[in-house]
Amino acid sequence: MIYIDIEHKILTSEGSRILSVKTELPDNKFICISGPSGIGKTTLLKMIAGLIKPDWGIIQMGDCIFFDSLNNINISPQKRNIGFMFQDYALFPHMTVEENISFAQNKVKDKAWVDTLIKSYGLEALRKQKPNKLSGGQKQRTALARTLAKKADILLLDEPLSSVDSTMRIKLQNEILKTHADFGSTTLLVSHDQDEVNKMGQCVLQLGYDQIRSIKNY
Ligand SMILES: Nc1ncnc2c1ncn2[C@@H]1O[C@H](COP(=O)(O)OP(=O)(O)OP(=O)(O)O)[C@@H](O)[C@H]1O
DSSP: OEEEEEEEEEEETTEEEEEEEEEEEOTTOEEEEEOOTTSSHHHHHHHHHTSSOOSEEEEEETTEEEEETTTTEEOOGGGSOEEEEOTTOOOOTTSOHHHHHHHTTTTSOOHHHHHHHHHHTTOGGGTTOOGGGSOHHHHHHHHHHHHHHTOOSEEEEESTTTTSOHHHHHHHHHHHHHHHHHHOOEEEEEOSOHHHHHHHOSEEEEOOGGGEEEGGGO
16 A cells, blocks of 8 residues: 655645645555646655655555655655656667666566567667657657566556557557556556546546645645
C-alpha cells in the first residue's frame, strides 16, 4: 500500500494555495489519477518520486517510509525504486533510442526485455536514432519504453499517451496493461481522457478543488 498524507504550497494563477492529499493506494493495482488542469496531479507524482519535497506529511510505501516531515526522513529518488515518465520526456540527447531505454536498467541489463519493449512500442526502425530526429509521439513512446525498462516497484506515468494518434493510443494502452499484468508494478497514470481512465484504471484517484485550500487556513 502507498500511504499519502501531505500538504504542499503551490503557486496557482489565483495566488498561493495549499494542496492537501490524504489517500491509501493499493499495491500492484493500476491506478488512474484524474482531475482538472492545475489541480496538482504532476506535483503529487513528483512528491511520490522524491523530486518535490512536501512541506508537511508522510509518504510511505509498504514498510518503507519515503518521506516523513516530523522525523526528518526524505529518501532520495534513486533509492525509491520508482520508474517515472513526466511530460517533458527528458530523453538523453546524445543517446540513441535503444541506449536511452537500456540506460534505465542501471547495472543489471536485460537486453531481451529492451528488445521486447522496442518491438511493443513500435520503435524498431528508430532504434539507432537520436531524440532530435524523432517526432513528439516517437519521443513519447521512447520515454514510455524507458520507464518500463527498469521493472520498478512503482510506475508513475504522467499523461504518457497524450501525443500519439488514436489508433496508436489504443495499441499502447493495451501494451501498458499487458506490462502491468506481467510485472504487477503499482502503476499511477495521469490522464484527462475519461475513456482511458475507464478502460485502464482498476481504481481511480480523483483530485478536485476540495484538495486545494486558501493559504489563510494553513
Ligand atoms: N515548483 C512549483 N512550486 C509551486 N507551485 C508549482 C510548482 N510547479 C507547479 N506549481 C503549481 O502547482 C499547481 C499544480 O500544477 P500541476 O502541474 O501539478 O497540475 P496538474 O494537475 O498536473 O495540471 P495539468 O493537468 O495541466 O498537467 C499549478 O497551479 C502550478 O502553477
